[in-house]
Amino acid sequence: MTDGQGQRGARRTLVTGGAGFIGSHLVRLLLARGDRVVVVDDLSTGRRENLAGFDDGSGRLVCVYTDLATALREQGPAAGAFDEVYHLAAAVGVRLVIDEPISSIETNVMQTAALLRRVLADGACTRVMIASSSEVYGKADKSPFSEEDDVVYGPTSKSRWSYACSKAIDEYLSQAYFQKHGLPAVVARFFNTVGPRQVGHYGMVLPNFVAAALAGRDIEVYGDGRQTRCFCDVRDVAQALPRLLESSACHGRVFNVGSDVPVSIGALADRVISVLASRSRRVLVAYDRAYGPGFEDLKQRQPDLRRLRSAIGFEPAIGLDQTIRDVASWMTGEEVIRGAVRSPSAGSRGAVAT
Numbered sequence: 001m002t003d004g005q006g007q008r009g010a011r012r013t014l015v016t017g018g019a020g021f022i023g024s025h026l027v028r029l030l031l032a033r034g035d036r037v038v039v040v041d042d043l044s045t046g047r048r049e050n051l052a053g054f055d056d057g058s059g060r061l062v063c064v065y066t067d068l069a070t071a072l073r074e075q076g077p078a079a080g081a082f083d084e085v086y087h088l089a090a091a092v093g094v095r096l097v098i099d100e101p102i103s104s105i106e107t108n109v110m111q112t113a114a115l116l117r118r119v120l121a122d123g124a125c126t127r128v129m130i131a132s133s134s135e136v137y138g139k140a141d142k143s144p145f146s147e148e149d150d151v152v153y154g155p156t157s158k159s160r161w162s163y164a165c166s167k168a169i170d171e172y173l174s175q176a177y178f179q180k181h182g183l184p185a186v187v188a189r190f191f192n193t194v195g196p197r198q199v200g201h202y203g204m205v206l207p208n209f210v211a212a213a214l215a216g217r218d219i220e221v222y223g224d225g226r227q228t229r230c231f232c233d234v235r236d237v238a239q240a241l242p243r244l245l246e247s248s249a250c251h252g253r254v255f256n257v258g259s260d261v262p263v264s265i266g267a268l269a270d271r272v273i274s275v276l277a278s279r280s281r282r283v284l285v286a287y288d289r290a291y292g293p294g295f296e297d298l299k300q301r302q303p304d305l306r307r308l309r310s311a312i313g314f315e316p317a318i319g320l321d322q323t324i325r326d327v328a329s330w331m332t333g334e335e336v337i338r339g340a341v342r343s344p345s346a347g348s349r350g351a352v353a354t
């Protein structure tokens with residue numbers, strides 16, 4: 001694939017799913033470091049607005065709004081290699097996977113396979129980051145999860161586990177390409193990532209809570225609310241990704257990426273209410289009502305970050321209260337970028353702010 005610019009010198013980077021939540025924050029960082037970035041996104045859950053104002057007129061950002069399979073097919077076999085590929089395009093979120101199991105499995109498995117095949121055909125020197133998920137650990141009864149732990153899934157009659165399995169296949173593929181062909185690929189297993197531009201339509205907890213709190217509606221907490229998760233700001237997550245690709249010691253390996261500070265979902269609801277001074281109440285909703293009968297959730301999901309810390313010295317810098325405030329600001333029409341508040345309507349050509 002090519003960016004069609006014919007420019008030389010700057011790093012050439014492909015971000016699949018670049019109009020999505022994590023992808024758009026990553027694109028901003030990559031443009032800021034001087035890359036020429038191609039985004040491929042079918043806008044199934046991503047949004048053009050997520051990249052609004054990123055194009056500074058230099059032609060360093062090219063957006064191809066189509067699905068990855070089509071982009072790979074239509075660009076021809078020898079259209080040119082990228083220096084780095086960040087593969088974030090996927091069917092994301094448990095609810096989406098339960099609602100659309102066939103297309104979700106196909107997207108998550110086949111497009112990753114097609115992408116890796118293409119990168120290899122283009123010369124196998126491209127560094128590739130594959131986005132995976134803490135869901136890969138399944139329902140293993142262990143905490144924290146470290147990368148070499150066993151994984152435990154429920155039966156195939158429960159489509160909830162298909163997301164975990166599809167991401168696990170991506171991980172196998174990525175490591176196989178490294179072992180067989182020396183492809184410098186890294187797997188990032190994201191734990192709960194939160195921040196501005198995340199939308200709640202597909203069952204993401206924080207944007208749903210913040211939207212309810214802003215509207216003064218009841219905040220619905222599934223189950224007994226005592227299940228815990230670790231939330232990391234997307235801006236911290238995004239900056240870890242290029243650093244993982246930079247180091248050859250990371251290639252061929254899997255890394256947990258996120259925060260390791262557990263927060264119960266009930267406490268998260270309380271925190272949102274308090275930080276936003278909302279009049280909302282929190283109410284408990286049975287899992288069966290939220291997801292249908294037989295839904296299995298995990299009591300806790302906490303990463304062991306030792307591998308990530310020792311590889312790149314990762315420490316999240318943005319606290320949860322700040323993230324909650326920034327999500328609320330974004331939802332009410334202001335985009336918050338590292339403390340600087342600007343209105344999306346203010347126009348920002350030329351400003352690849354980080």
Ligand SMILES: NC(=O)c1ccc[n+]([C@@H]2O[C@H](COP(=O)([O-])OP(=O)(O)OC[C@H]3O[C@@H](n4cnc5c(N)ncnc54)[C@H](O)[C@@H]3O)[C@@H](O)[C@H]2O)c1
Pocket residue numbers: 016017018019020021022023040041042043044045046047066067068069087088089090091092093107111131132133134189190191192193194
């Ligand atoms: N946000 C999290 O907490 C989290 C946790 C674990 C894993 N992940 C992984 O991180 C990645 C990014 O997730 P996100 O939270 O930014 O979600 P997102 O839905 O905002 O991003 C996914 C993007 O991929 C695009 N996309 C989907 N199918 C595509 C296709 N076939 N071709 C081209 N584009 C396609 C969507 O339009 C969207 O822009 C995903 O791989 C996801 O599985 C995210």
